[in-house]
Amino acid sequence: MEQCTLTPDVRPPGESSIVHSHFDVRTQTHQQPLLAWRERVGHVIDVLPSRADLERPFHAAIDRYKVDDLVFTDCRSDAMVLDRSLARISTDPIRDYAFHVFLEGGVTDVAVRSSSSRGNMPTAGSILTLHMGQPVRMQRSACRVATIFVPGALAGEIFPDPEAIHGRVIANTTPLTQLIFENVIALSQNIADMSAHAAGNAIRTSTQLMVSAFGKQAQLSGNARAAARAAMFGRVRRYIQAHLRQEDLSPESVLQALQLPRQTLYRLFQHEGGLGAYIRHLRLREAASELVRHPYLTVTDIAFGLGFKSSSDFTRAFRRAYDMAPQDFRALSGKTSYARPKVSRNEPIAIST
Known part of the structure; x- marks a missing residue:
């Protein structure tokens, strides 16, 4: 079962706390692991399993830390297809920015907007940024990825149109990106023992470094x-x-x-x-x-x-x-929840929780 705990309340009055949750599909003995994972992440993004995917073993675990309006996650998972469609976006309010730092593995295919890839594929040692108000579909390999979810206002301090960074990838090839990876790795190793104040500062520092790196890539900051x-x-x-x-x-x-x-x-x-x-x-x-x-x-x-x-x-x-006619989009989005079609042998299915 998922465990949610608060760190001991040793902070001064009014100081933030860290809300920590841990989830591992191995503990979900009542449910097929990939379907358990789909339910766990379904509040943010849809998992598209094929029948063949469901017949294979699947392993995944995630630690989630929330400090004020910032969220840091450390996730290990097997390969899967993830999708955040326009139909899905129209039915939920999530508009954060997600900075995915791939510590192991990566993405073999990512499509944004008009179902086309944007630039290089994220691999181990790269950073992928997504705006959750825009469509994306990606085939993720077995990987370990640390993700920081950031409200739009912070990214907006650098980008005149923060949505412009959706789907951008940066490889770990500069002193700035090396510093980012060092910070994120240290954060993943130490956050469980950090105070809320220290964790919040560390998350914000990593975020500011990543926003700065993407700003430099797009030539939107610096002079x-x-x-x-x-x-x-x-x-x-x-x-x-x-x-x-x-x-x-x-x-x-x-x-x-x-x-x-x-x-x-x-x-x-x-x-x-x-x-x-x-x-x-x-x-x-x-x-x-x-x-x-x-x-x-x-x-x-x-x-x-x-x-x-x-x-x-x-x-x-x-x-x-x-990839659909306007009438079909309206029919899909007008439902109170997505239908759960029969699982195809070869084709992935879009299912939201």
Whole structure:
């Protein structure tokens, strides 16, 4: 069974405490181990097991430490497929940032947004960051991974658009990343015996180092020129949000309205796949939200309301991005809980707890 304990209350009045829980599938004798694990992590992300997966042995254990609004986990697990779909995102409020530090093993495939991989695959000695408000699917190998879950405000201190770091990977090849790994390893070894104050400081230090590393990778921090780029990016993003429903919103219209250098503007959104892709992504995200929030609006009304030229254009774009038609997405998201389909011999199944 899962054990939840509070550290001894030896802190001054008003000081935070560490909430620690431990879970190991070996203790779940009443349930198939992979299904027990699916239930344990289902409040954050879905496990997609195939029948073949269920027939194989599975081992996993996790220690979770919570200090104020920060969470640190140390997890060892066998290979599995993890998925956080747009349909899932529309039904829960989790919008933290997860910094995954792979101490052993890694990820053999990770897809973000439009079901395409983004850059290098995380391996042992690398860091993967995810925004829990965006879709992701990953095939994780047998691994040990330490994860820090951070509220958006902290990541926002560095990134003008923190969602831009979703799916980014950094290898342990610089003095800064080496320092990160040393801190995280020390934290995993010592946190059980640390005071809440010391643990909170250690988690925040590791987080700030990781945010700084990703900021440098994206060239969004470190000097006055980077600060100017960040301010410009924020200005463009605000303009796009304000005009998202206008049919004539396009990279050209943004250039004309804001009078920015073309190459500078394109470089700002290179990490998003281009300015046009960024606009389309925001429109599709808003459309997905409206499909759930306004079940009586027709797909055509939603499409035209967000600047698409026709419902067929919208349906094609939505299907390319999210692997299902808008009507199917609405039907799936409208259920109070995900259905538990029969387990296929070869195909993974999406199940939420």
